Amino acid sequence: MADKNKSIKLAIVGGGPGGYAAAFLAADLGMQVTLIDPEKNPGGVCLYRGCIPSKTLLHVAKVVNDAADAKEWGVSFNKPGFNAKKIRGWKDEVVEKLTGGLGELGRLRKVEHVRGTAKFKNGTTLIISKKDGSTDSMSYDKIIIATGSEPTVIPGLDIDSPNLLNSTTALDLENIPKSMLVIGGGYIGLELGTVYAALGTKVSVVEMTPSLLPGVDKDMVSVLSKRLKGMFESIMLNTTVSEMREQKNGIKVSFEGQGAEKKAGIYEKVLMAVGRKPKSKDLGLENTQVEVDDKGFIKVDQTRRTSDPNIYAIGDVAGEPMLAHKATHEGRVAAEVIAGHDVIYEPRAIPAVVFTDPEIAWCGLTQTEARGKGIDVKIVKFPWAASGRALTLGRNDGLTKLVVDPETERILGVGIAGAGAGELIAEGVLAVEMAATVTDVGMSIHPHPTLSETVMEAAELFHSHSTHYWRPKRKS
Amino acid sequence: MIKEIKIPEIGESVDSGEVVAVLVSKGDMVEKDQPLIEVETEKAVVEIPSTEAGKVTELSVSEGDSVKIGQVIARVDTEGEGEEAGQEAPEPEEEEAQPEKEEKAEKEKAEEKEDKAKEKAKKKEEQEEEEAEAEEKEEPEEEEEKKKPAAKKEEPEKKKPAPKKKAEEKEEEKQLAPAAPSVRRLARELGADINLIPGSGPGGRISLEDVKRYVRHIIEGGRASMPEAAEGIKEMPDFSRWGEITRKPLSKVRSIIAGGTAQSWSLIPHVTQFDKADITELENFRRKYSKMVEKEGGKLTVTAILLKVIAAALKKYPRFNASIDPQKGEIIYKEYYNIGMAVDTDRGLLVPVIRGVDKKSIFDLSVELLELADRTRDKKVMPDELEGGTFTISNQGGIGGTDFTPIVFWPQVSILGVSRASKQPVFDEEEGTFKPRIILPLSLSYDHRIIDGADAARFLKWVSEALEHPLLLDFE
Ligand SMILES: Cc1cc2nc3c(=O)[nH]c(=O)nc-3n(C[C@H](O)[C@H](O)[C@H](O)COP(=O)(O)OP(=O)(O)OC[C@H]3O[C@@H](n4cnc5c(N)ncnc54)[C@H](O)[C@@H]3O)c2cc1C
Numbered sequence: 001m002a003d004k005n006k007s008i009k010l011a012i013v014g015g016g017p018g019g020y021a022a023a024f025l026a027a028d029l030g031m032q033v034t035l036i037d038p039e040k041n042p043g044g045v046c047l048y049r050g051c052i053p054s055k056t057l058l059h060v061a062k063v064v065n066d067a068a069d070a071k072e073w074g075v076s077f078n079k080p081g082f083n084a085k086k087i088r089g090w091k092d093e094v095v096e097k098l099t100g101g102l103g104e105l106g107r108l109r110k111v112e113h114v115r116g117t118a119k120f121k122n123g124t125t126l127i128i129s130k131k132d133g134s135t136d137s138m139s140y141d142k143i144i145i146a147t148g149s150e151p152t153v154i155p156g157l158d159i160d161s162p163n164l165l166n167s168t169t170a171l172d173l174e175n176i177p178k179s180m181l182v183i184g185g186g187y188i189g190l191e192l193g194t195v196y197a198a199l200g201t202k203v204s205v206v207e208m209t210p211s212l213l214p215g216v217d218k219d220m221v222s223v224l225s226k227r228l229k230g231m232f233e234s235i236m237l238n239t240t241v242s243e244m245r246e247q248k249n250g251i252k253v254s255f256e257g258q259g260a261e262k263k264a265g266i267y268e269k270v271l272m273a274v275g276r277k278p279k280s281k282d283l284g285l286e287n288t289q290v291e292v293d294d295k296g297f298i299k300v301d302q303t304r305r306t307s308d309p310n311i312y313a314i315g316d317v318a319g320e321p322m323l324a325h326k327a328t329h330e331g332r333v334a335a336e337v338i339a340g341h342d343v344i345y346e347p348r349a350i351p352a353v354v355f356t357d358p359e360i361a362w363c364g365l366t367q368t369e370a371r372g373k374g375i376d377v378k379i380v381k382f383p384w385a386a387s388g389r390a391l392t393l394g395r396n397d398g399l400t401k402l403v404v405d406p407e408t409e410r411i412l413g414v415g416i417a418g419a420g421a422g423e424l425i426a427e428g429v430l431a432v433e434m435a436a437t438v439t440d441v442g443m444s445i446h447p448h449p450t451l452s453e454t455v456m457e458a459a460e461l462f463h464s465h466s467t468h469y470w471r472p473k474r475k476s
Numbered sequence: 477m478i479k480e481i482k483i484p485e486i487g488e489s490v491d492s493g494e495v496v497a498v499l500v501s502k503g504d505m506v507e508k509d510q511p512l513i514e515v516e517t518e519k520a521v522v523e524i525p526s527t528e529a530g531k532v533t534e535l536s537v538s539e540g541d542s543v544k545i546g547q548v549i550a551r552v553d554t555e556g557e558g559e560e561a562g563q564e565a566p567e568p569e570e571e572e573a574q575p576e577k578e579e580k581a582e583k584e585k586a587e588e589k590e591d592k593a594k595e596k597a598k599k600k601e602e603q604e605e606e607e608a609e610a611e612e613k614e615e616p617e618e619e620e621e622k623k624k625p626a627a628k629k630e631e632p633e634k635k636k637p638a639p640k641k642k643a644e645e646k647e648e649e650k651q652l653a654p655a656a657p658s659v660r661r662l663a664r665e666l667g668a669d670i671n672l673i674p675g676s677g678p679g680g681r682i683s684l685e686d687v688k689r690y691v692r693h694i695i696e697g698g699r700a701s702m703p704e705a706a707e708g709i710k711e712m713p714d715f716s717r718w719g720e721i722t723r724k725p726l727s728k729v730r731s732i733i734a735g736g737t738a739q740s741w742s743l744i745p746h747v748t749q750f751d752k753a754d755i756t757e758l759e760n761f762r763r764k765y766s767k768m769v770e771k772e773g774g775k776l777t778v779t780a781i782l783l784k785v786i787a788a789a790l791k792k793y794p795r796f797n798a799s800i801d802p803q804k805g806e807i808i809y810k811e812y813y814n815i816g817m818a819v820d821t822d823r824g825l826l827v828p829v830i831r832g833v834d835k836k837s838i839f840d841l842s843v844e845l846l847e848l849a850d851r852t853r854d855k856k857v858m859p860d861e862l863e864g865g866t867f868t869i870s871n872q873g874g875i876g877g878t879d880f881t882p883i884v885f886w887p888q889v890s891i892l893g894v895s896r897a898s899k900q901p902v903f904d905e906e907e908g909t910f911k912p913r914i915i916l917p918l919s920l921s922y923d924h925r926i927i928d929g930a931d932a933a934r935f936l937k938w939v940s941e942a943l944e945h946p947l948l949l950d951f952e
Binding site: 218342343344346348381383385386405407408409410412433434435437439440469470471472 | 496511514516518520521522523540652654655656657660661664665677678679680681682728
């Protein structure tokens with residue numbers, strides 16, 4: 001197998017979780033692989049300015065919040081002191097270690113890492129502008145585009161100010177501001193808002209739609225909203241920012257909509273987190289047969305191949321959901337396809353996790369989606385108030401729910417809101433991918449006392465037989 | 477009189493909850509103690525019953541509302557009581573889903589696909605044969621045959637578009653075949669469409685074994701049995717050109733019926749034999765004993781008696797109780813007599829099976845038949861109760877008609893259709909006059925590969941005669 005692939009010259013443009021996963025597997029399958037990325041090591045947005053730095057800081061926030069919670073149980077600490085420089089250093093160290101590790105893994109696999117950016121000259125040739133200033137034109141048999149995405153801005157509000165942050169600059173943690181406005185109630189805004197709030201910043205959130213985390217099931221969002229209300233200075237829904245003006249001591253913001261008058265004023269920092277857009281421009285795609293949709297995503301088929309037979313696209317640039325683990329999976333599929341394996345990208349459940357406190361996680365079919373599409377499902381919910389483990393943690397604000405096909409009793413989706421939901425959702429993914437029924441999950445013994453029992457008990461609830469929750473049987 | 481329905485005391489320390497389901501709607505007739513809504517509290521979901529009987533004139537809560545103890549949730553007009561009593565409250569979960577989505581299956585020619593599957597599977601098999609003898613003992617041939625019928629029934633007929641060749645096409649919504657990722661991968665490698673493979677596991681889950689069995693089946697020439705292989709599937713015309721249309725997805729039961737009947741029709745050379753049985757005496761006999769049977773909770777019907785008669789006929793003519801395996805060139809005789817009963821349900825035709833009919837008395841059969849038919853209509857029949865039949869009876873007598881040609885339920889080889897009995901003048905040779913007699917029309921469809929016309933005529937004659945002489949039947 002490996003021998004057959006030896007002659008394949010593969011280039012991968014972009015070294016994020018999509019790109020490096022593809023590169024590593026392609027190398028393992030015997031191909032000659034070149035990975036092109038401006039950074040010193042692989043990692044992309046996820047490791048340098050996304051998942052990893054944000055989760056490092058969120059862990060800091062968690063420790064702060066947990067310590068504060070302990071007061072209720074009779075343990076009090078002094079008010080914490082924060083050293084922004086040291087926190088930043090800790091975060092950078094984590095990133096350094098992980099990306100350095102990836103660099104090493106690439107070298108061991110003999111992946112050629114070229115520092116620079118690439119552009120298509122034609123379907124098989126790349127022009128590479130290297131970090132050292134030189135330019136190269138190289139031809140390959142196959143090319144994978146994994147250029148990821150970048151933050152979008154609201155036109156008109158994109159003022160030139162050092163106090164206007166995006167996710168990248170917010171993660172830099174230049175200082176700990178007294179006040180901050182987060183524009184956008186999506187996951188990135190709420191996660192970063194949580195970090196700054198824990199560090200003592202007065203955080204306000206403004207969201208255009210009627211709900212935080214638009215698109216996520218209401219009952220799960222409400223678990224989070226309850227706690228965020230105590231943590232944030234204010235949450236303005238149905239509200240938009242109408243104007244921002246740079247001032248000496250921050251940015252003066254005015255609003256339109258529900259929360260309009262209330263919170264208008266000066267914020268030391270404003271974080272704009274209103275979504276991300278695929279990086280498909282400036283790649284010279286016009287010199288290839290690659291097609292792009294109206295949102296800028298590169299069109300691909302189930303094998304992740306573009307309209308150009310030699311070009312593949314994976315990760316954020318190839319479509320929603322824009323998540324690292326989805327990029328990685330796609331990267332591996334594309335590498336296998338290029339190696340001649342007959343595989344396709346067909347996940348049943350892509351987990352999504354919002355790493356706030358409490359966390360919100362879901363996978364597979366959601367209740368909202370089922371309703372929108374008119375899919376007949378039965379929903380079972382197990383509230384964490386009935387979980388022993390949740391009580392011992394002082395965190396009974398949680399909810400585990402299953403979206404079940406009433407006919408086959410197969411679990412089609414899982415949603416969890418609560419502390420540690422991100423870890424718990426993995427079981428949901430396995431259940432959905434394996435086509436488990438509620439009986440399968442209900443009959444699998446879960447360790448006691450853990451939060452994972454809520455998944456089992458939710459499954460038992462389907463037949464109204466949960467041990468720790470009582471629900472009347474419906475006469476049929 | 478209009479009365480208020482309030483939320484009663486639910487339990488200690490519970491003063492509010494969230495409405496998770498509304499079980500009735502405005503205008504419904506409700507009985508006293510009939511649950512109106514479900515309220516979720518911290519420990520349980522509680523049904524709130526109506527304290528009055530009558531017509532719901534007002535319903536002041538909806539799903540998601542939070543409610544307090546003592547709050548008025550509905551008003552009931554007690555005057556309306558009795559008018560339409562017995563009208564069932566609608567079950568919210570049973571609401572017909574009306575998905576708007578429509579799967580536009582891009583069809584590759586079935587032929588081509590099959591060939592590919594064959595080719596690929598063969599290659600794979602060859603490889604496997606060389607490598608592993610373990611394969612052999614893994615699945616004893618006999619076992620396989622036994623499993624097949626069961627699996628076949630589950631045959632989902634939904635079609636998934638072939639993997640996209642063009643990048644333009646967005647991935648569409650599709651029913652997800654219940655199979656683990658490893659199983660999906662194997663199916664793909666063998667060139668089989670996972671959505672066409674019948675699953676033998678809980679909830680129709682498809683196992684590795686199911687995939688191998690299916691593919692082996694194709695290789696062995698069973699291609700005609702694959703619903704997809706029906707030749708000449710043409711594109712549907714665009715019906716909306718001639719007027720309004722509505723599209724609704726096939727229900728699961730419907731698709732199974734569609735797949736099953738299409739397969740039987742294309743695989744089995746059908747012939748139908750007709751006969752008439754004079755059941756005048758039998759009717760007398762039936763009337764005489766019906767009281768006795770009713771006391772035991774059964775109903776002495778012609779079908780119950782027919783079951784017994786057929787079991788005896790099958791013993792006498794064992795081929796009618798057999799199956800044919802053309803691949804191995806064998807007839808499989810079954811030493812058990814499990815007779816399926818076609819039951820008309822609102823989900824479509826279902827065929828629950830009565831086991832060991834030869835060992836049961838007409839008395840027992842009457843009771844079991846009624847109970848099984850009721851459960852089938854109430855959706856309480858278990859999947860395994862729909863399996864393992866050796867012969868089927870379809871009685872349309874309750875509806876009408878003179879004769880019909882039932883389709884054999886593969887892998888069975890014959891099926892008896894029963895139409896409506898009627899009084900008819902029959903010439904009495906001895907007395908030289910016409911006498912009113914009750915005549916029951918019978919149609920026997922059979923698989924001509926294994927049963928010849930003369931056998932069928934003899935079989936049906938035997939059945940008719942047995943019905944004409946009820947005294948020969950053993951009743952107890
Ligand atoms: C603050 C934040 C938090 C996040 N948290 C999570 C999380 O918790 N979980 C999660 O799953 N996802 C998270 N994400 C999203 C996640 O980072 C992305 O989904 C993921 O990084 C996408 O991977 P990718 O391989 O498609 O591309 P990216 O990671 O975006 O990498 C693309 C790489 O390509 C390079 N590149 C671009 N153009 C060129 C070119 N022309 N030539 C060469 N190289 C080029 C870029 O410099 C970059 O290094 C987060 C994102 C942000 C911003």
